[in-house]
Amino acid sequence: MTGPPLREPDLPRTAAVRPKALRTGFSTGACAAAAAKAAVAALAGTTLSTVTIPFPSGDRHAFTVHSLRREGSTATAVVIKDAGDDPDVTHGAHLTVTAAWRSDGEVVLHGGKGVGVVTRAGLGLPVGQPAINPVPREMITKAVWEAAGGRGADVTISVPDGERMARKTTNRRLGIEGGISILGTTGIVRPFSTASWRASVEQAVAVLAAQQVPTLVLATGGRTERGAMRLLPHLPEVAFVEVGDFTGAALRRAVEHGLTEVVFVGMIGKLTKLAAGVLMTHYTRSKVDTGLLAEITTAHGGSAEDAAEIRNAPTARRAYEIWEAAGLLRACGDDVCARVADVLRRFSAEAGRALASRVAMVDFTGLAVVAATEPGWVP
Numbered sequence: 620m621t622g623p624p625l626r627e628p629d630l631p632r633t634a635a636v637r638p639k640a641l642r643t644g645f646s647t648g649a650c651a652a653a654a655a656k657a658a659v660a661a662l663a664g665t666t667l668s669t670v671t672i673p674f675p676s677g678d679r680h681a682f683t684v685h686s687l688r689r690e691g692s693t694a695t696a697v698v699i700k701d702a703g704d705d706p707d708v709t710h711g712a713h714l715t716v717t718a719a720w721r722s723d724g725e726v727v728l729h730g731g732k733g734v735g736v737v738t739r740a741g742l743g744l745p746v747g748q749p750a751i752n753p754v755p756r757e758m759i760t761k762a763v764w765e766a767a768g769g770r771g772a773d774v775t776i777s778v779p780d781g782e783r784m785a786r787k788t789t790n791r792r793l794g795i796e797g798g799i800s801i802l803g804t805t806g807i808v809r810p811f812s813t814a815s816w817r818a819s820v821e822q823a824v825a826v827l828a829a830q831q832v833p834t835l836v837l838a839t840g841g842r843t844e845r846g847a848m849r850l851l852p853h854l855p856e857v858a859f860v861e862v863g864d865f866t867g868a869a870l871r872r873a874v875e876h877g878l879t880e881v882v883f884v885g886m887i888g889k890l891t892k893l894a895a896g897v898l899m900t901h902y903t904r905s906k907v908d909t910g911l912l913a914e915i916t917t918a919h920g921g922s923a924e925d926a927a928e929i930r931n932a933p934t935a936r937r938a939y940e941i942w943e944a945a946g947l948l949r950a951c952g953d954d955v956c957a958r959v960a961d962v963l964r965r966f967s968a969e970a971g972r973a974l975a976s977r978v979a980m981v982d983f984t985g986l987a988v989v990a991a992t993e994p995g996w997v998p
Contacts, residue, residue: 622961623896625969644703645682646803648755649674650714651776653682656762657696658718659772661689672762674806675754685713693719708787709799713779718763721771726760728774733781734801739794739857741829742822750790750800751776758806776801789819792856793826816863821872823860828876830857835873836882837862839889842985847884850979850988850996867898870963871970880975881963887955888935890980894958898966912938912951919950936983949997952980952990960992 649672656670671681685697695717702710721727730736730749737744743753751759763772778784781798785791790800804818827835836851836859838844844861851858862869866883873881883893888907895908913930916938917923925945929938942948956978963976979991988996 622958622965623894625896625898625962625966642703643807644701644707644710645680646755646806647700647709647712647714647778647799647801648752648758648803649680649806650682650698650700650712651716651751651755651801652758652762652806654684654696654698654714654716655718655759655774655776656766657684657687657698658694658716658774659763660766661687661694661696662718662720662772663766663768663770665766670762672758672765675758676805680806693717708784709778712781712784712799715777715779717775717777719773721773724769724771726763726767726772726774728756728759728776730798731775731777733778733784733798734776735781735785735790735795735798737794738796739826739830741826742793742795743825749776750795750798752800752802752804754804754806755801758803789823789861792859793823794857817865817868820860820862820865820869823857824869824872824876824878827857827860828873828878830855832858833879834858834882835860835869835878835880836884837866837869838883839863839885840985843884843886843981844985846981846985846988847882847979849986850884851882866893866963867966870898870967870974873974874967874970874972878974880977881967882977882979883959883963884979884981886981886983886985887939887952890955890959890978891935891938893962894955896962898962907935909935909938912955915951915954916942916947919947919954921945921947921951939983949990953992956980956990956992 652672653670656672657667660667668684669681671679673679682698685699687696697713697715700709700712735750737746737748737750785799836847838847844859891907895911909930909932913926916926916929925941942951959978960976964973967974977992979988979996982989991997
């Protein structure tokens with residue numbers, strides 16, 4: 620099957636006009652670095668109500684110190700995370716850093732209460748270490764050096780209520796237990812960040828590969844992921860990745876890490892876009908090809924009237940409803956799934972190696988499989 624040309628638009632270079640600009644915020648890593656500098660400055664005898672720290676870009680940003688206290692040989696500072704207008708579960712978190720001098724000139728980072736511990740390979744951090752990613756580690760270390768005057772320090776990062784926050788993330792599935800991760804590649808949180816979602820997808824694939832699991836299961840959202848888990852209960856939880864609109868990125872990483880199979884579970888809208896060769900399926904970047912759905916309808920015996928209505932429909936859901944009423948849902952849905960599987964194979968082949976590809980279409984609850992490349996998947 621030659622199939623349609625594959626299209627994967629990059630991340631949006633322009634945004635829709637908004638009545639009000641969305642605010643950027645700061646990552647947990649940046650907030651921890653600011654708190655670390657304030658705590659170490661207090662050890663050195665300087666009380667700061669505001670601190671400025673360097674960012675990877677070379678810029679500097681200022682942070683308000685929420686609280687600061689000196690107790691014996693330690694000092695503790697708190698910076699409250701402001702994620703801007705990003706819907707971040709750690710918005711408002713109290714990044715708390717306790718510092719104490721070391722005699723060897725080293726800056727050593729420790730994870731306190733509410734900061735997760737790495738329990739699986741694949742995250743780029745040693746198992747057993749606190750989940751403080753490389754860029755935040757560097758930011759924290761540089762911030763400490765600015766205040767330490769050449770001295771070393773033990774720096775312990777805590778996040779009150781971090782364990783509860785982590786329950787709303789994929790940390791446990793990735794092998795991070797007991798709290799949140801200290802994250803950030805730039806220090807800046809972009810509102811509704813597609814870049815951060817893509818990064819999380821790529822990280823999830825890396826963790827899966829490190830567990831020697833050869834099958835990657837992609838789902839477009841929470842409902843479809845639950846459906847995928849019901850469909851494939853024999854696979855470990857780490858195999859399931861909520862891919863959103865980043866199928867292309869996930870496939871490239873799957874090839875890079877030596878995986879051999881991909882399973883895609885989705886509803887008709889996203890599957891139709893993939894069937895047409897569109898790998899970036901965000902609604903602002905691509906439209907459903909209802910003409911393709913009309914052609915599939917005709918190919919499986921649908922009436923001219925149904926095909927015409929589908930061709931002019933505003934969404935793929937109308938095609939689903941018409942197919943269901945006409946008794947064509949299984950045949951037409953299987954056709955869509957087969958086309959998607961072909962696109963996944965061709966895209967992964969272009970990335971370096973064709974992955975075995977299987978696809979399932981679920982209903983709008985996300986739980987019932989209505990069509991698939993595998994006959995046994997449909998009740």
